[in-house]
Amino acid sequence: MxxxxxxxxxxxxxxxxxxxxxxxxxxxxxxxxEFSPNQTHTPEAYRDLTRKNLEALLARPNPLGDDSLRFVFISDSQRFYDEAAAFVRSVNQQPGVAFVALGGDVSDFGLVREMRWVHDRLRHLNVPYLTVIGNHDHVANGRQAYQNVYGPLNYSFTYAGTRFICLDTNGREYGFNGRVPDVDWLRAQLADSAGVTQQVVLCHVPPEDADFDPQLQAPYVQALGEAPMLALHLNGHRHSFGISNPFELHVPFINSYGFEKRQYVMLTMGRTGGFRLQTVPY
Amino acid sequence: MRRFFSVCGGLLGSVLLAPPPGAAAQTAAPADTLPARRWHAPHHLVGQFAGGQGLITAGVGYRLNRNRLDLDLLAGYVPRRYSITPMGIFTAKATFMPWTVPLGPRGWAVRPLALGGYLSYTASKGLNATQDGKYPSGYYWWSAHGRVGGFLGGRIAYPLPAKRPGAAPRLVSLYYELGTNDLYLASWWGNPRGLSPLDVATLGVGLKLDL
Structure with missing residues (x-):
């Protein structure tokens, strides 16, 4: 042998x-x-989407010219993939939309794969979309997954003379540690008015909600109240549409629909103040 | 295998009254013919890549039900590069393989179907827990640490030379697992058109070496 x-x-x-x-x-x-559903690593095509979408937005002229700015506002895409595809088809038929604002809870379980699934649908939008982190995006390794896929938890950008201030208000996810939302950062953004005619705050948990850090409710609301250029406060989390003024400020608070409601909000802001709100079923 | 048992049986048959062959080998074999194998001594070593159980996973396992059922205990590792803090994933896994198809004279064999399930616990300092003091009870229904998964798979095995003449051949096998977990299934459940089965699938491959 x-x-x-x-x-x-x-x-x-x-x-x-x-x-x-x-x-x-x-x-x-x-x-x-896959090493773990909680792994935070993601391919290049699903990385830094906030920066990429902002670059795409700033490279586009405002479709409505100098007069006004129109954007779509929706929230809580978590686990509603069928609806996300229908949403994209509807928004792509709307004239004059500059971008889509997504008010948090991109994912349900804070998993990077969920964020990819959402992006796989929303990347078919004809316009860029911008997100803010929601409480579900904080779960498990979600905070890092969100930072890898989208980017910073607090950021702002200016488009068509309007400053959008997007911030993490999910205080419960930090055990109400007194630091989230970052009110000092918010104040600095609201104070920086160079080249800006109005401001919009976009967040997930609104200050009147039980998931907002109670220690920070008063300073947060005070910061909003002291910002004369602030035109709108937009939030998600509650899944149902509402417009209210819970703290009797000069600013309306608008709750967006969740994706499962098959409706979204379309806002058209005038250059010199005032806005038009439409709710669109899809 | 049969030769092995007949040798043992010949030696021990007069002493023990109708013993199960495995038990005979474990309890009463003379030290110079076979090492005593304790009941808890694992039957094989496992090394795995991916499959939701770690970048690299190692462990031990047992064969039951006439080698059709494997029970494996695994510890997996995911480095910091893929996480907030490194993850340790501890998995208990059962794999049922009803059929064995021999391939040729050299002893190659395929197990074309494997059905399995696992429970895993992920330990990682940076993992934001879903069911701790931050939340009222029932705020999130799932655990960030505990996962339940299932898979389909298969394996191909090759016999290594036995440790001693007449002993059972030791198999080295390469297997794969195409699986999913509770959270992916929950995602797919509500979106049967939006997500395909491949969207929620994970793949793992591994080696088992008989001891």
């Missing part, structure tokens, strides 16, 4: 395994190979 450990024999015997192993290493880039 031939020596089973002779080199050619070993090569024959293990060559196949080695080739298989090499193929395996090549396949590690394959999405199916």
């Amino acid at each position: 031939k020596n089973p450990f002779s080199l050619p024999s070993v090569r024959r015997r293990w060559g196949g395994w080695a080739a298989g192993l090499a193929a395996l290493v090549l396949l590690t880039s394959c999405e199916l190979f």
Whole structure:
């Protein structure tokens, strides 16, 4: 009998395994190979979407010219993938929309794969979309997943003379540690009015909600009240549409629909103040 | 295998009254013929890549039900690069393989179907828990740490030379698992048109080496 450990024999015997192993290493880039649903790593196409969408937005002229600014506002896409596809079809038929604002809870379980599923649908929008983090996006490793897929938890941008201030208000997810929302950061953004005619705050949990850090409710509301250019306060979390003024400020608070309600809000802001609100079923 | 048992049976048959062959080998084999195997001594070593159970996962397992059922205990690791803080994933897994198809004279064999399920616990300092003091009870229905999963798979096995003449051949097998978990299933459940089964699938591959 031939020596089973002779080199050619070993090569024959293990060559196949080695080739298989090499193929395996090549396949590690394959999405199916998942280390944990909580892994935060994501392919380049699903990274830094806030920055990419802002670049796309700022490169586009305002579809309504200098007169006004129109955007779509919706929230809580969590686990509503069928609805997300229908939403995209509807928004793509709306004239004059500059972008879509998504008021948090992109995901339900804070999983990076959920954020990819949402982006796989919303990337078919004809306009960029911008998000703010919701409480569900904080779950498990979600905070890091959101930062990898979208970007900073607090950020602002100016488009068509309007400053949008997007911030993390999910105080309960931090155990009400007295630091979220970052009121100092909010104040600084509201105070910076260079080249801006009005301001909009976009967040997930509104200050009147039980999930908002109670220690920060008064300073937060005070910061909003002291911002003369602030035109709208937009939030998600409650899944049902509402417009109210719970703190009797100069600013209306607008709750958006969740995706499952198959309706969204379309806001058209005048350059010199005032806005038109439409609710659109899809 | 049969030769192995007949040797043992010949040695021990006169001493023990109709013993189950495995038990005979474990309890009464003379030290110079077979090492005593304790009941809890694992039957195989496992190493796995991905499959939702860690970047690299290692563990031990047992064969039951006439080698059709594997029970494995695994510890997986996901480095910080893929997480807030490194994750340790501890998995208990059962794999049922009803059929074995021999391939040729060299002892290769395929198990074309494997059905399995697992429970896992993820330990990671940075993981934001869903069911702790931050929330009123029932705020989130799922756990960020505990997962339940299921999979379909298969394996191909090759016999290594036995440790001693007449002993059972030790198998080294390569397996795959195409699986999913409770959270992905919940996502798919509400969106049967929006998500495809492949969207919610995970893939893992691994090696088992008989001891």
